[in-house]
Amino acid sequence: MKSNALIRPAWTPATIALMIIGFMLWWPLGLAMLAFILWGDRLEAFRTDVNGATDRVVAGWRRAARSASAPSTGNVAFDAWRDDELKRLAEERRKVEEMREEFDTHMRELRMARDKQEFESFMAARRERKTVEHEKADQTGDLAGGAYAG
Template sequence: MTQSALIRPAWTPATIALMVLGFMVFWPLGLAMLAYIIWGERLDAFKADVNRATDQFAGSFRKSTGGMRGTSSGNAAFDEWRDAELARLDEERRKLDEMRREFDDHMRDLRKARDRKEFDQFMAAREASQARTRKGGSVPEIDG
């Protein structure tokens, strides 16, 4: 197979230079380049094998179109119990999510109230400071 790419898994001047540069900059880069030069030809076959295995693994989940509820254990009583438990857990999850939303709303209201109180205190202090400035005719000095 004739390859004309500059960087290919072979002992070319470019790959050797990149390997040496990789070792000089950060040794794992040089090691990775060395591995690519030596085993790079097998990379396409390895990638195809990994993709095929991943597709088969994911396909096994797609066959059961409902997760655990779509699969049958072969025991009707167990399947009925499992479905009832999963429904109960779904309801508990829904309740917990609702409680979380309510708590988040409560915390947001508390933060708003605290911010409003702090802002009102700031405005009162600012108005008092401005009133003193207008009364005294000069800017008050701040000790610091």
């Protein structure tokens, strides 16, 4: 089959120019273009093989996931009991997760209250310290002012 495409796996002026430019820019690009020129006609078969292999692997994963989620024992009564128990356990898990979230919220509120109390204590001590320093400055300033006035 003869192809008239500009870029095809053959020694055409376009592919040779792209290979040379590829080597000049970054050698792996030139090497990739050379590989395309030499083995590009096999690319379609390779792609088909890879797609088929990938499809088989994914189908295997899907089968494994279906069988692992609820393998049937053949006993309908046991399978029904097991499904009910799994649902009950899922509900218990949901309740435990809700309780954990509530506890996390409670602990966050306690930390916030403790931090607020510590901050208010710091601010009260700071205000007290500023008041004492201000009073000392006033007393010192009054004495100094009185000495110069006299």
